[in-house]
Amino acid sequence: MATPARRKPKAAAAKAAPRRKKAAAKAKPKPQVSRDELLGFYREMLLIRRFEEKAGQLYGMGLIGGFCHLYIGQEAVVVGMQAAAREQDTMVTSYRDHGHMLVSGMDPKGVMAELTGRRGGYSKGKGGSMHMFSREAGFFGGHGIVAAQVPIGTGLAFAHKYRQDGGICVTYLGDGAINQGQVSEAFNMASLWQLPAIYVIENNKYGMGTSVERASATTDLHRRGDAFDIPGMQVDGMDVLAVKAAAEVATAHCRAGKGPYVLEMKTYRYRGHSMSDPAKYRTKEEVSKVRQESDPIDYARDLIFENKMADEASLKETDREVKALVTEAAEFAQQSPEPEPEELYTDVLVEA
Amino acid sequence: MPIQVLMPALSPTMTEGKLAKWLKNEGDAVSAGDALCEIETDKATMEVEAVDEGTLGKILVAEGVEGVAVNTPIAVILAEGEDASALQGMAAAPAPAQQAAPEADTVAPVTVPASAPTAPATPPEEETTSANTVTQTVREALRDAMAEEMHRDESVFLMGEEVGQYQGAYKISQGLLDEFGARRVVDTPITEHGFAGLGVGAAFGGLRPIVEFMTFNFAMQAIDHIINSASKTLYMSGGQMGCPIVFRGPNGAAARVAAQHSQCYASWYAHCPGLKVVSPYSAADAKGLLKSAIRDPNPVIFLENEILYGSSFEVPDDPDFTVPIGRAKIERAGGDVTITAFSLMVEAALQAAESLAAEGIEAEVVNLRSLRPFDTDTVVQSVQKTNRMVSVEEGWPAAGIGSELAAQMMEHAFDHLDAPVARVTGTDVPMPYAANLEQLTIPRPDNIVAAAKAVCYR
Numbered sequence A: 001m002a003t004p005a006r007r008k009p010k011a012a013a014a015k016a017a018p019r020r021k022k023a024a025a026k027a028k029p030k031p032q033v034s035r036d037e038l039l040g041f042y043r044e045m046l047l048i049r050r051f052e053e054k055a056g057q058l059y060g061m062g063l064i065g066g067f068c069h070l071y072i073g074q075e076a077v078v079v080g081m082q083a084a085a086r087e088q089d090t091m092v093t094s095y096r097d098h099g100h101m102l103v104s105g106m107d108p109k110g111v112m113a114e115l116t117g118r119r120g121g122y123s124k125g126k127g128g129s130m131h132m133f134s135r136e137a138g139f140f141g142g143h144g145i146v147a148a149q150v151p152i153g154t155g156l157a158f159a160h161k162y163r164q165d166g167g168i169c170v171t172y173l174g175d176g177a178i179n180q181g182q183v184s185e186a187f188n189m190a191s192l193w194q195l196p197a198i199y200v201i202e203n204n205k206y207g208m209g210t211s212v213e214r215a216s217a218t219t220d221l222h223r224r225g226d227a228f229d230i231p232g233m234q235v236d237g238m239d240v241l242a243v244k245a246a247a248e249v250a251t252a253h254c255r256a257g258k259g260p261y262v263l264e265m266k267t268y269r270y271r272g273h274s275m276s277d278p279a280k281y282r283t284k285e286e287v288s289k290v291r292q293e294s295d296p297i298d299y300a301r302d303l304i305f306e307n308k309m310a311d312e313a314s315l316k317e318t319d320r321e322v323k324a325l326v327t328e329a330a331e332f333a334q335q336s337p338e339p340e341p342e343e344l345y346t347d348v349l350v351e352a
Numbered sequence B: 001m002p003i004q005v006l007m008p009a010l011s012p013t014m015t016e017g018k019l020a021k022w023l024k025n026e027g028d029a030v031s032a033g034d035a036l037c038e039i040e041t042d043k044a045t046m047e048v049e050a051v052d053e054g055t056l057g058k059i060l061v062a063e064g065v066e067g068v069a070v071n072t073p074i075a076v077i078l079a080e081g082e083d084a085s086a087l088q089g090m091a092a093a094p095a096p097a098q099q100a101a102p103e104a105d106t107v108a109p110v111t112v113p114a115s116a117p118t119a120p121a122t123p124p125e126e127e128t129t130s131a132n133t134v135t136q137t138v139r140e141a142l143r144d145a146m147a148e149e150m151h152r153d154e155s156v157f158l159m160g161e162e163v164g165q166y167q168g169a170y171k172i173s174q175g176l177l178d179e180f181g182a183r184r185v186v187d188t189p190i191t192e193h194g195f196a197g198l199g200v201g202a203a204f205g206g207l208r209p210i211v212e213f214m215t216f217n218f219a220m221q222a223i224d225h226i227i228n229s230a231s232k233t234l235y236m237s238g239g240q241m242g243c244p245i246v247f248r249g250p251n252g253a254a255a256r257v258a259a260q261h262s263q264c265y266a267s268w269y270a271h272c273p274g275l276k277v278v279s280p281y282s283a284a285d286a287k288g289l290l291k292s293a294i295r296d297p298n299p300v301i302f303l304e305n306e307i308l309y310g311s312s313f314e315v316p317d318d319p320d321f322t323v324p325i326g327r328a329k330i331e332r333a334g335g336d337v338t339i340t341a342f343s344l345m346v347e348a349a350l351q352a353a354e355s356l357a358a359e360g361i362e363a364e365v366v367n368l369r370s371l372r373p374f375d376t377d378t379v380v381q382s383v384q385k386t387n388r389m390v391s392v393e394e395g396w397p398a399a400g401i402g403s404e405l406a407a408q409m410m411e412h413a414f415d416h417l418d419a420p421v422a423r424v425t426g427t428d429v430p431m432p433y434a435a436n437l438e439q440l441t442i443p444r445p446d447n448i449v450a451a452a453k454a455v456c457y458r
C-alpha cells in the first residue's frame, strides 16, 4: 500500500545541510573522515536508537520494570567520544547508560537481558537498567546516584596514573549532575593531581523536568572547570564529527599528561526522562524541531549521501543488520530464564 | 506480517489506562518515533510512539475507551508492501496474558533467620600467633600494619586529610610519607565525599586504597559512596566489581569534643550487607585486623578509638601476624556472666570484671572485634556456659549492636538464658560538652557491674 513515511522526502535529504547554525560557526573545519569510519558511526548510532526503541517497547509490554532511561537523541555523543578511545581507557556514566555500553563493545543481548532482569544479563539480573558493568569492556557503570560516577571516574583516572598504564577515564554526567557538590570536589582533585580524566557533560537541556536555566546560575557548563583551571569546550553534540574532533583534542591533552578536560555536549533527549515521564515541561514543537532539524543519525546519513560514500540500498542493508541484532537481543532477553533463587545470596561479598 | 501495537505500560505501576486520543488515522503512514495516540493513566497523559515503520492498518481500540489492560492489542501496523488483506482475522486478537514482573511470593527471601547472612560463610582461619611479642601502642601497631602491607603490595596506598606532610592528624601515619613518597601517601583536600568516591573508583581500577577519615564523624559526608558505591556494586554487577578498600579512622567519643565529634557509627555500618566492619581494642587487634582488612577483597570499615591510640599492649612480632575478620576474642574467662564489648568499652568491661570478681562473680569478657560478620558462635558458646549476658557499647541504644546481640541470643541461645540480655549503652542524647554530663553519657565500669549483678539476680 502506501510507502512508509520518511520524516524528510528522499530528494531533500541530500541538501539538508544548513542546520548547524551556532555550532557550525564555532566548530573547526570538518575533520577528514573516512568512508568506513563514518559508516561505522552511522551504524553504531543506529544500533543505539533501535536498541532503545526496542527497550521502550519491552517496557511497554511489562517485560522491563522500574526506571528505564533512554538515550534516544544523544547517540552522537558517546559514538563520537569513543572514536578517540584506546584499549586501556575506561568509561563510567549515570543510569542513562545503554548507549555507553553498546559502544564499549558490550553484547546487546547481555544488556537487554539485564533490562529484563534475566540470568543472561551483565549483572545476572541483579543490577537492572541503571547498574551494569563490564570490566572486560572497560565499562565501570551504570550508577544510579546522580553524580556519584564523577568521583568514581576520577578514582579510575587516579588508578590509570598510579599504574602508568597510559589510560584515560572518560566520565559522563548530565546537566543536572553538574550541580552536585561532589563534582566540584572531583574537579579539584583531578586538576590538583593532574589526572587523565575527561568529563563529558551531556547537556540535554533538562534534569528530569528542570531546564538548565532553572537549575544553574551559570549555564555555560563547559566553564565549570574554570575555578580549578580545567580547560573546557562546548561542542555540538548532535554532530558526531564535531564530537570526535573535540574528543581528539581532549584525549591528546590528557595523554600528554596535562590533566583533566571538560567537554560540554549540547544535545537533546527525545523521550521523557524515564519511561513514566509525560514531559509536560517542554512543548511538542520543541521536541519535533530538534528531531527534524538536528537529528544526529539523519545528519550522518546526509553526510554519507553528500559524499557519495554509500547509496540508499546499502544503508538499508545496514538498517536491516542492526534491526536483526536488536531483534536477536530482545529474543534472548525474553528467553533467558530469571535468576535462580539461590542467586539472592551470592555476590554480597568476595570470598576472602 | 502485520505488527500489533499493544497497550503499553507507561510507568512501573500501571496496569490499565484510557485510550484518550488517536493521533494517526487508519491508512496514515507512520515511521519509528511518530506519536500514534495518547494514553491517560492515573498519573498523566502520555503519547505512545511507533516503534516500527509502515501504515496504520487498523485501530482496534477506539478513542475514549477506558480501562484498557496493558498488553491489549490497540492497533495493527502494516509493513512495507502489505495491504489490508493481511489484517484478516486479526481484529479480535485476545489480549496476551500480562507478562508482569513475578509476584513477590514466587521468591521467598525470608526463609532463613535474619541473622544468617551476618554469620561468616566459612569459619575464618585461626589467628596466627607467634611466641615473641613486643610492647607497642595502638598508634604504632596501626602504622606498622600499613607500612608492612604497603611493602607487601605495591597497589596499597594511603589517602586522607593530613596523612602525609603533617604525619597524620593523630599521628597514625607518622613517617609513612618519608618511607613511601607522595605517590602512595596522598594528602587530600578537605573533601570527604569526593575522596571517598575517588577511593572507590581507584579500588574498581585495581588499587587497594586505605582511606583515612580524620574521624568517622566526617564520614557522614562520604557515607553515600561507602554504602551506595562501595558496598552495593559487587552485588549490582553480578560479582564483577569487587571493591577492595579500607575506610579507617577514630570512631566514637574522644574527650570533651561534644555532639558533632563524638558519635559511634558501629551499628550504622554493621547494618549494611556488602561491608565488613571491625573495631579493635588492643594493639595486637589493631595490627592484625588492619592487615587482614587491607588484604581483604571487600570494603572494610575499620573503627578505631582516639583514646586507645596511646595505650600499650603486647603485639606478636611475626610480620605475618594477622587477626582474621569475624573472630571474637575471650579477653577474660569466667563462668557467671558474659560481657560483650568492643573497642574502648572492652577496657571498661575488664575493669568491671575485676570489681565483680571481688564480689565473687566471675565474668567472661568477650571482645567482639568484628561487628560484621559477627562471631555469633563464640558469644553463644560463652552464654551456654554463663547463661547470662550483658552487652556494652558506647553508641545509642536504639537499633544498636546490643539490640542485635540480644536478638541473636534469642534466636540461638534462648534455652540457655536465665535472665533477659541486658544492654549498657551510651545515653540516648547527643553528646554533651560539660565534663560531668559527658561522664554520665558514656558507659562506666560501675554501670556494667550493676547490669551484671542484675542479670545474676544479685
Ligand SMILES: Cc1ncc(C[n+]2csc(CCOP(=O)(O)OP(=O)(O)O)c2C)c(N)n1
Pocket (backbone or CB within 6 Å): A096, A144, A145, A146, A173, A174, A175, A176, A177, A178, A204, A206, A207, A208, A273
Ligand atoms: C543524588 C540523587 N538525587 C536525585 C536523584 C533522582 N534523579 C534521577 S535522574 C535525575 C535528573 C538528572 O538529570 P541530568 O544530570 O541532567 O541527567 P539526564 O537524566 O538528563 O541524563 C534526578 C533528579 C538521584 N538518582 N540521585
Ligand SMILES: [Mg+2]
Pocket (backbone or CB within 6 Å): A174, A175, A176, A202, A203, A204, A205, A206, A207, A208
Ligand atoms: Mg540532563
